[in-house]
Amino acid sequence: MDNQKNVYLVKNILAIDALNHLRDQTTNTVQFRHYSDTVCRFVFSEAVQTVKTKQSEISTPLEKISVDQIEDEIIVISILRAGMAMLYGAMQLLPKIKIGFVGLERDESTAIAKEYYWKLPVINKGALILIIDPMLATGGSMLHVIKKLQEQKAREIRIVSVIASPEGIATIHHTFPQVAIYTAVIDRELNNRKYILPGLGDYGDRYFGTV
Ligand code: PRP
Ligand code: URA
Numbered sequence: 074m075d076n077q078k079n080v081y082l083v084k085n086i087l088a089i090d091a092l093n094h095l096r097d098q099t100t101n102t103v104q105f106r107h108y109s110d111t112v113c114r115f116v117f118s119e120a121v122q123t124v125k126t127k128q129s130e131i132s133t134p135l136e137k138i139s140v141d142q143i144e145d146e147i148i149v150i151s152i153l154r155a156g157m158a159m160l161y162g163a164m165q166l167l168p169k170i171k172i173g174f175v176g177l178e179r180d181e182s183t184a185i186a187k188e189y190y191w192k193l194p195v196i197n198k199g200a201l202i203l204i205i206d207p208m209l210a211t212g213g214s215m216l217h218v219i220k221k222l223q224e225q226k227a228r229e230i231r232i233v234s235v236i237a238s239p240e241g242i243a244t245i246h247h248t249f250p251q252v253a254i255y256t257a258v259i260d261r262e263l264n265n266r267k268y269i270l271p272g273l274g275d276y277g278d279r280y281f282g283t284v
Contacts, residue, residue: 078246078250079246079250079251079252079253079254080237080242080253080254080256080259081119081120081253081254081255081256082256082257082258082259083112083115083116083119083255083256083257085115087111087115088111088112088115088116088257089257089258091108091109091111091112091115092108092112092235092236092257092258094108095108095109095112095235095273095279096271096272096273098274100279102279102280102281102282105279105280106158106280109158109207109235109276109280110158110161110162112235112257113158113159113161113162113163113205113207113235114162114165114166115257116159116233116234116235116255116256116257117159117162117163117166117203117205117233117255118166119255120203120231120233120253120255121143121147121166121167121203124143124144124145124147124201125143125144125145125201126141126142126143126144127141127142127144128140128141128142129142143167145200145201146171146197146199146200146201147167147169147170147171147200147201147203148170148171148172148173148193148194148196148200148201148202148203148227149163149167149170149171149172149173149202149203149204149205150172150173150174150175150193150202150203150204150205150218150222151172151173151174151175151205151206152175152176152177152204152205152206152214152215152218153174153175153176153177153190154176154277154280154281155206155207155208155276155277155280156174156175156204156205156206156207157280158207158276158277158280159205159206159207159233159235160172160205163203163205171194171195172194173192173193173194174190174191174192174193175188175190175191175192175193175218176188176189176190176191177189177214177217177218179213179214179267181266184210184211184213184266184267185213186213186214186217188217191221196222196225196226196227197226198226198227198228199226199227199228200226200227200228201227201228201229201231202222202225202227202229202230202231203230203231203232203233204218204219204230204231204232204233205233205234206232206233206234207234207235207236207276208234208235208236208269208272208276209232209234209236209237209238209241209242209245209254209256210238210240210241210263210267210268210269211238211240211241211244211263211267212238212240212241212242212243212244212245213244215232215241215245216244216245216248216249219245219248219249219252220248229251229253230249230252231252231253231254231255232245232252232253232254232255232256233255233256234254234255234256234257235256235257235258235276236256236257236258236259236260236269236272236273237254237256237258237259237260238259238260238261238262238263238269239259239260239261239262240262240263242254242259260272
């Protein structure tokens with residue numbers, strides 16, 4: 074995993090292999106969901122490696138031991154629709170997370186995201202927020218969510234994505250350099266329709282079969 078200006082890349086051949094399948098245009102919906110689940114678990118897992126832990130004691134059938142346990146209150150905010158693809162793995166890895174949903178859709182002609190839904194759990198002081206959305210393209214959707222979260226008392230906000238563009242990363246870090254971005258890969262650039270190149274096309278459409 075590389076640390077370049079608060080961007081963390083997953084360096085795992087299984088994640089890269091899954092991503093290769095996602096990129097392949099011949100990958101069908103069933104396969105896309107399968108490989109999406111794999112790569113999403115890897116990036117989510119990386120994003121929680123540095124959560125706060127505390128020592129506590131548990132008893133095995135044979136003796137007592139002192140163990141590290143997750144102390145942080147972790148809130149996952151899924152950006153609809155494509156964020157749903159990351160949520161299943163997140164819930165399995167960390168069943169205790171609280172979950173919020175934000176509905177955003179980019180206008181096809183302007184690529185500007187419009188909000189259609191906003192429902193968050195109570196965010197306590199000191200909570201760690203992970204915003205999940207597989208594609209960080211212009212960064213407009215993420216920026217919208219992070220700006221609105223500024224009123225909350227969370228200790229830290231992290232972004233978890235699958236593919237990030239250099240433009241999206243720059244947009245987020247121009248305003249919020251303290252927000253760490255966890256992703257499987259940084260792709261080359263955006264095209265004139267603000268799609269990521271080489272990318273994988275429209276994540277939501279391919280995941281939900283709406284192509
Ligand atoms: C896609 C993607 C992100 C957003 C990224 O969603 O899932 O939410 O675009 O683009 P940005 O960084 O330029 O804002 P889309 O608007 O296609 O909606 P969907 O998830 O419902 O398909
Ligand atoms: N959203 C996607 O699903 N794909 C892109 O390339 C850009 C935004």
